[in-house]
Amino acid sequence: MLDQTNRPCIVQSDLTVLLETEHPSSQEAKELLFHVAELLKSPANIHTYRITTLSLWNAASAGMTPEAVIQELRRFAKWDVPAKVQQQIKLWMGRYGSLKLELQGEELQLCAMNETIIDEFIEERSIQSYIDTRLDAKTVLLKGHARGLMKQELTRLGYPVLDAIGFHEGKSLPFGFNRGRGPSRPFALRPYQEQAVQAFKGEDGGGYGGSGVVVLPCGAGKTVVGMAVMEQFQCETLILTTNVTSVRQWKTEIMSKTSLTEDDIGEYSGSCKVVKPVTIATYQILTHRKQKADPFVHMQLFQERDWGLIVYDEVHLLPAPVFRATAEIQATRRLGLTATLVREDGCEKDVFSLIGPKRYELPWKELEQQGWIATVNCCEILVPLYAPNLELYWRADAKSKFRIAGENPAKMDVIRSLLEQHEGKPTLIIGQYLDQLAVIAAELQAPIMTGTTPQAKRQELYDGFKRGEIPLLVVSKIANFAVDLPDAAVAIQVSGSYGSRQEEAQRLGRILRPKAGDNTAYFYTVVSRDTKEQDFALKRQLFLVEQGYRYDIRNISNVTKEAAAT
Structure with a gap:
């Protein structure tokens, strides 16, 4: 001791x-x-x-x-x-648990463990509109629409609510996993995926389970966990995700691993709006409207069918309008999937109250030790900022300083050196600024993918990268989320979104899938030394440091001034 x-x-x-x-x-x-x-x-x-x-x-x-x-x-x-x-x-x-939502007949009741709790918040104006009647010292009767809104507001006030009402079943959709299909070994859930599914279900699959968030790193099979939850409940399901690429990847995974067919699966996006027993939609289409004052016409998707389960992929990106819609559908099971519960807007409590608490999380390093994800060597490379960019930097305002440091031309020498060091390994160069990425792509004669790249072209580039025909791909922040690039072994981050911990984790996640051979990947972040970019880089790394990753610091002083001035 x-x-x-x-x-x-x-x-x-x-x-x-x-x-x-x-x-x-x-x-x-x-x-x-x-x-x-x-x-x-x-x-x-x-x-x-x-x-x-x-x-x-x-x-x-x-x-x-x-x-x-x-x-x-x-x-x-x-x-x-x-x-x-x-x-x-x-x-x-x-x-936690001192307030409980229960259903008595048709009436929605909020019950407290003791008589003083309700007195502590009953006078709050923000929740009075949700209360119908106070039945006694420990019980209030809520208005019928208030289940989610009351939970959300009480959580903000510091009183998390235990929702013990349970969920409706939704329309039945019988299906199973294709556990013996194909030449490879039969498909089976990994042990931690089974644990995540059981944790989501709760002890009885009722009021204490059936809603909440599963936190697993990219490459650990969050999509498989989502499908396994669908298989457990055997019901029609709405899946919400970040972009059309992710929609297609979900569809491919479901069709390859389950008995569901193309006739069972609909895509609901900007280019295709088909609603089927399993419908996969983007957050963008749900929040689309022509003008700011117009209604969100596609939010009707939440009521389009009798969904028994809603899956929120990348739940840390859930937009505010989808939170509001979620508050109205608390009778439907809700599964959030994410690599990090960090939200840069500070709305983690809304995820907790409306999607549910964290049901399962496994440290990234534990999965690495078990061989389920790659071992990643992280390195921060500090590069000098030379004139004339240095003079521009000191004369600029704070926002411009960050961009000047991010677009430092001296980073090009470092990129070339890293590509030479890892020659033959499939590599991603990821950045924030389109002009910078265009210069890098032109210099290296590499394909570039940004938000303006048509969906068909994106898919062509993804497929070429997966097949090994494209060894190097330059990508903007569109590659931060829900992109399946299983063979990427090296990621070089040349610029980022200020101090976004979320983005750093997602970018490292592009290279986490297991690798052949030594199962090792490499994550580099190239930063201008003694600038605001270096300060923000420390903040960006917080989440990954918490997961057990360590950044080696490499200080570069021999970048040629000719290259830096290019």
């Missing part, structure tokens, strides 16, 4: 936790913090976490108790957990 002062954590009264990363017990402590806190900063020796209401609610939904969380924090803390922190953990975790 370690001496208390020789433990790896300091728990502070403001709910932050400092972790000494070089301590022998740091990995164990990190596993605890993974479940009960969020990573804020990650310098080399000390990582800073913060315990939040949402992290505690997700821990409570996973079955952890306040006492267990406090006991585990004490196990790793140099000094005792401050009384204030213990009180906050008990308060916030105690609120």
Whole structure:
């Protein structure tokens, strides 16, 4: 047993936790913090976490108790957990489950564990419009449409609601997996995929399961988890995803792995609007309208059929109008799939209240150790910014500074060097700025894909890359999400969206699928040294550092000035 002062954590009264990363017990402590806190900063020796209401609610939904969380924090803390922190953990975790939605006959009731809870929020104007009658000290009767809206608003106020009403079955759609089809070995779920499905179902598949989020890295088979949940419930399903490429990939996966046929599957996008027992739609079409004041005409898709399940792919990208529509369909099972619950708009609580709590998450490094995803070597390469760009940088405003640093021409030498180092490996060059990407593509005589690339051309490039006919592909941020490029082994990030942790994780995810041979991939982020881009790069890396990845830092000082001025 370690001496208390020789433990790896300091728990502070403001709910932050400092972790000494070089301590022998740091990995164990990190596993605890993974479940009960969020990573804020990650310098080399000390990582800073913060315990939040949402992290505690997700821990409570996973079955952890306040006492267990406090006991585990004490196990790793140099000094005792401050009384204030213990009180906050008990308060916030105690609120999870203290309010319950139930159906009594046809009436929607909100029931409290004790008489004081409802008194604490009953006077809030934001929820009074959802309340019909207060039946007694512990029970209020809600208006019929208020199930989702009440949950959303109470969560924002700090009172997460346990929805015990359950779900309607939806129209039946019998089908199964093609477990013995094809020359390869029979298809079967991986153990963690089976665990994710069971966690989503809950103990009885009723009020305590059937809604929530499964968090797995890109390449770990989130689509398969979605299909397995569909197979469990055997019902008509609406699948929402990010783009037409993803729609087609979902359709291909469903047809190759299940007994469903093309006659069962509809595409609902800008180019095709067919509704079938399984319908796959894009978020863009649901939120499309000609003018800002016009209604979202395609939101009717939520009522188009008797859906028994709605799957939200890349749920961290869920647009606000889809949140509003989701609030109205709480009687339908809802599955969110994502590699990261990080939202840059801060709406994680809306995902929690309207889609459901985090039902299952497996650390990326654990999947890597088991061989289900590739081992990734991450490297940040710092490049100097030379004149005349350096003079432009110092005269520019903050936004322009970031772009000037991102488009630093000196990055071209580094890109060439990396391509030479990894010659023969399928490589993606990913960036934010179209002018920069066009120059890189022209210099390297490589195909480029951006948001203006027609869908047919995109598919042609994807297919050529998969077949090995295109060894190098230059892509804009359209490749951040829901793109299946299983053979990509090297990703070179030349510019990004400020400090987006979400984007960094998704871009690394392009190369996570298992590789032949040593099962190793390489992720490079090329950054202008001593600029705002370097500051934002540290923020971008937070989520991946929390997952156990480490960035080697390579400082480049010998970029030719001729190349930098090109």
